[in-house]
Amino acid sequence: MSVVVANPSASDDYFRFFGLEQQFNLDLSALEQAYLAIQKEVHPDRHARGSDTEQRLAMQMATLANTAFQTLKNPVQRGLYLCQLHGVDARLETNTAMPAAFLMKQMEWRESLEEREEDLAALESLAEEVAVSKKDTLSEIALAVDGAKNYERAAELLRGLLFIDKFALELDDAISVLV
Incomplete structure (x- = not known):
C-alpha cells in the first residue's frame, strides 16, 4: 500500500x-474538503499494516496537512504565508512602524475602553467599530495580495490586523466581565 496525497511534491507550497x-x-x-480528503488518505489507521516507511510517510503527510490547514485557515497566518512565499518578511517582531492615522485610531480605541469599561452599550458599540475596521483591513489585504500583488503593503496591513485582533480580544474580555 502506498501513500497517495493530492500533490505531495507541493509540500513547499x-x-x-x-x-x-x-x-x-x-x-x-x-x-476544508481538500484537507479532509488528504487526512482520510494518510490517516495512520489506513497504513497500520504498511511498512515502517509507509507508516512514517503517512504520519509526515498528516502532520504537513495539519500545519498547512491551520496556516491557510487563519487570515493573518495565510496572509503572512503568502508574503513569505513572495519573499516578503513581515518582520512582526521588529517592525512595529504603523501609519500615524492607524496609531491614532488605536489610541482612541484604548481610551474609549479605559473610559467606558463599565458601560456595556459603549463597549458593544466599540466592538462593532473594531469589527468593521477588521473587515475593512481584510478587504484591503485581499486587494493588496490578490489584486495588486503588493506583498509589502499586505505585510503592513497584516501587522495592523494583529493590533486590531489583539485589541478585539481585550475588548471581548472587558465585555464578558459585564455580561
Whole structure:
C-alpha cells in the first residue's frame, strides 16, 4: 500500500498541496474538503499494516496537512504565508512602524475602553467599530495580495490586523466581565 496525497511534491507550497489557487481570498469550504480528503488518505489507521516507511510517510503527510490547514485557515497566518512565499518578511517582531492615522485610531480605541469599561452599550458599540475596521483591513489585504500583488503593503496591513485582533480580544474580555 502506498501513500497517495493530492500533490505531495507541493509540500513547499500549502496552496498547491491542497490544489488551491494561491490567493488571500480563499474558499474555506474547499480548503476544508481538500484537507479532509488528504487526512482520510494518510490517516495512520489506513497504513497500520504498511511498512515502517509507509507508516512514517503517512504520519509526515498528516502532520504537513495539519500545519498547512491551520496556516491557510487563519487570515493573518495565510496572509503572512503568502508574503513569505513572495519573499516578503513581515518582520512582526521588529517592525512595529504603523501609519500615524492607524496609531491614532488605536489610541482612541484604548481610551474609549479605559473610559467606558463599565458601560456595556459603549463597549458593544466599540466592538462593532473594531469589527468593521477588521473587515475593512481584510478587504484591503485581499486587494493588496490578490489584486495588486503588493506583498509589502499586505505585510503592513497584516501587522495592523494583529493590533486590531489583539485589541478585539481585550475588548471581548472587558465585555464578558459585564455580561
